[in-house]
Amino acid sequence: MKPVKVIFKRDFFSRLKSPRLLVILSLCALFWSVIFINLTLTYQQSSILASQPGQTGLLNIHSQLMMSYFSWIVILLILVIPILIMGFISGERKSHTFELLMTAPIHPYQIIVGKFFAGWGLGLLLLACAFFFPMVLSFYVDMDVMAMLSSFLGFSLLVAVYVSMSLFASSLTHSPMVAVGLGFLLNLSLFLIAGFSWDATSALIADLLQQVDVMTKVNYLFMGEFHLSSIFGLFSVVVIFLFLSERMIQAERWQ
Amino acid sequence: MIEVKNVYKNYGPVEALKGVSFDLGKGHVIGLLGPNGAGKSTIMKIMTGFLPPTQGQVKIADIDIWENPVPAKQKIGYLPENPPLYESMRVYDYLKFCADLRLDHSSAERISFVVDRLGLAEVVHKRILHLSKGFKQRVGIAQAMVHNPDVLILDEPTIGLDPVQMIEIRDLILELKKDHTIFISTHILTEVEKTCDQVIIINKGQIIARESIGHLSKWKNNKRVYFTVSTKPSQDQFDLLFRKFGERVKVNGNEVSFEVKDDLENSKLSQSMIEIFGGISSMRVDDSSLEEIFVQMTSEQANETR
Ligand SMILES: Nc1ncnc2c1ncn2[C@@H]1O[C@H](COP(=O)(O)OP(=O)(O)O)[C@@H](O)[C@H]1O
Ligand SMILES: [Mg+2]
Numbered sequence: 001m002k003p004v005k006v007i008f009k010r011d012f013f014s015r016l017k018s019p020r021l022l023v024i025l026s027l028c029a030l031f032w033s034v035i036f037i038n039l040t041l042t043y044q045q046s047s048i049l050a051s052q053p054g055q056t057g058l059l060n061i062h063s064q065l066m067m068s069y070f071s072w073i074v075i076l077l078i079l080v081i082p083i084l085i086m087g088f089i090s091g092e093r094k095s096h097t098f099e100l101l102m103t104a105p106i107h108p109y110q111i112i113v114g115k116f117f118a119g120w121g122l123g124l125l126l127l128a129c130a131f132f133f134p135m136v137l138s139f140y141v142d143m144d145v146m147a148m149l150s151s152f153l154g155f156s157l158l159v160a161v162y163v164s165m166s167l168f169a170s171s172l173t174h175s176p177m178v179a180v181g182l183g184f185l186l187n188l189s190l191f192l193i194a195g196f197s198w199d200a201t202s203a204l205i206a207d208l209l210q211q212v213d214v215m216t217k218v219n220y221l222f223m224g225e226f227h228l229s230s231i232f233g234l235f236s237v238v239v240i241f242l243f244l245s246e247r248m249i250q251a252e253r254w255q
Numbered sequence: 256m257i258e259v260k261n262v263y264k265n266y267g268p269v270e271a272l273k274g275v276s277f278d279l280g281k282g283h284v285i286g287l288l289g290p291n292g293a294g295k296s297t298i299m300k301i302m303t304g305f306l307p308p309t310q311g312q313v314k315i316a317d318i319d320i321w322e323n324p325v326p327a328k329q330k331i332g333y334l335p336e337n338p339p340l341y342e343s344m345r346v347y348d349y350l351k352f353c354a355d356l357r358l359d360h361s362s363a364e365r366i367s368f369v370v371d372r373l374g375l376a377e378v379v380h381k382r383i384l385h386l387s388k389g390f391k392q393r394v395g396i397a398q399a400m401v402h403n404p405d406v407l408i409l410d411e412p413t414i415g416l417d418p419v420q421m422i423e424i425r426d427l428i429l430e431l432k433k434d435h436t437i438f439i440s441t442h443i444l445t446e447v448e449k450t451c452d453q454v455i456i457i458n459k460g461q462i463i464a465r466e467s468i469g470h471l472s473k474w475k476n477n478k479r480v481y482f483t484v485s486t487k488p489s490q491d492q493f494d495l496l497f498r499k500f501g502e503r504v505k506v507n508g509n510e511v512s513f514e515v516k517d518d519l520e521n522s523k524l525s526q527s528m529i530e531i532f533g534g535i536s537s538m539r540v541d542d543s544s545l546e547e548i549f550v551q552m553t554s555e556q557a558n559e560t561r
Contacts, residue, residue: 002355002359003356006352006355006356007356010341010344010352014341014343014344018343095339095340095341095342096335096337096338096339096340097339097340097341098339099300099305099333099335099339100335100339100353100356100398101356102304102305103303103304103305103328103331103333104328104353104356104357105324105325105326105327105328105329105357106325106356107325253305253306253307254307
């Protein structure tokens with residue numbers, strides 16, 4: 001357990017102190033703030049319209065406002081997480097510290113798990129930026145607290161999936177730029193899987209795809225529908241990609 | 256302490272090691288001498304458990320490094336050919352990280368001890384990025400010994416350093432010998448003579464000899480240093496040279512060469528040359544001695560097996 005903590009600490013805090021992270025966080029926060037303010041103003045207008053005589057009355061803030069904001073969070077995470085993670089393994093190769101880690105008296109899976117938690121920690125910081133604006137809004141209007149908590153949980157797990165995939169991408173290549181590209185494509189491919197699993201005609205394939213359909217699972221959580229099976233499913237996707245990353249760094253030595 | 260048994264290593268079609276065996280006892284400095292591409296780095300990567308051998312076995316204190324890597328690796332400190340440094344970290348944090356990675360309880364005393372031993376006190380709070388090459392190399396050695404391993408495996412620790420830094424690292428190795436078994440690779444013959452008790456000679460992936468340093472001189476051809484001067488030496492200059500250096504000097508047209516036993520002599524020689532000739536146009540060291548030794552040794556081996 002200790003090696004995991006040591007690796008986590010170095011990878012997390014060395015990036016926390018870097019100006020690069022600050023720039024990324026600020027840009028994301030700026031982007032999300034603009035989107036959120038825009039969405040809020042639109043929502044305000046439509047709720048004024050809805051409360052006119054003859055209309056149905058109140059709108060649901062979670063499904064009308066938050067769900068569209070969430071899709072903007074996802075869009076940015078898909079690209080930004082691979083950028084946060086890009087040097088995690090390929091950078092170790094460049095600085096020759098890969099040899100330091102692999103000749104230390106620790107198991108390779110401890111390296112991967114330590115790095116995963118460091119990446120997850122950075123991803124959660126990013127999420128904190130995204131959820132800052134809804135938090136502020138919740139002081140002024142009534143929000144569905146349970147749905148918000150469930151959404152945050154969904155996002156934490158989605159970030160975990162993206163981090164594990166980006167880590168895997170980083171383990172495949174020596175170039176940080178290629179790692180970003182691959183990570184981006186892997187993250188994007190989750191939408192394809194969701195699409196296929198809805199359209200699948202064969203029951204067997206549909207079943208199979210549902211197992212790894214991350215987007216549908218997090219969508220349930222975003223909507224406030226909390227299923228233990230979705231949480232379990234998301235975790236297993238994370239474990240699979242961590243396992244693959246560990247295999248990759250092992251395999252490199254056998255070439 | 257370390258047992259290397261019949262190790263083969265192929266990189267695809269390249270046979271980098273072809274049946275290497277040796278063992279290292281406790282408390283010696285053993286040099287691994289061989290030209291570039293001989294397989295020195297490869298054998299070290301296998302001994303430290305970084306690379307798996309294609310065939311064969313490495314045991315550290317009777318523990319197979321591939322079957323039981325964690326306890327075996329605890330006993331080793333390793334400086335790869337490129338020092339494995341996190342450039343953005345400060346020296347102290349880096350050493351602490353390395354100690355924590357390898358020990359259950361790392362101690363601040365051990366880190367300060369290593370910092371002192373390697374003369375890193377003045378840079379301990381600097382970022383590694385800002386250090387000179389010599390300091391970086393020392394941080395690399397500090398990293399290898401911070402967990403107080405039984406064995407230090409250093410891959411060409413003096414490569415790329417200037418002569419002063421080279422001598423510092425050599426002195427350091429002699430110091431460290433008290434506490435560790437040290438295994439150093441190099442392609443420079445004088446390097447092993449300065450620091451090692453024994454030398455293992457490797458060429459084209461095979462061990463061709465193992466000698467104590469005392470016996471090495473029988474292989475050793477002295478090196479020559481060649482100076483070119485602008486005009487052919489006059490009779491006076493000629494006499495001066497012979498009076499000063501006797502048999503060691505040879506003159507051939509514009510070229511004056513000396514037999515040397517030690518690289519450190521080179522600067523003294525060039526000084527004398529400048530005094531006598533008022534300047535030199537070029538200087539070159541004939542470094543073929545190692546290759547000559549290999550030719551000699553391999554032909555001798557062939558004779559023995561015949
Ligand atoms: N990763 C690699 N892939 C292919 N060939 C390699 C690799 N590493 C080393 N070699 C080859 O193996 C041989 C031994 O290399 P090395 O152990 O680095 O020698 P040395 O350290 O003695 O200079 C050389 O011919 C080198 O080209
Ligand atoms: Mg080498």
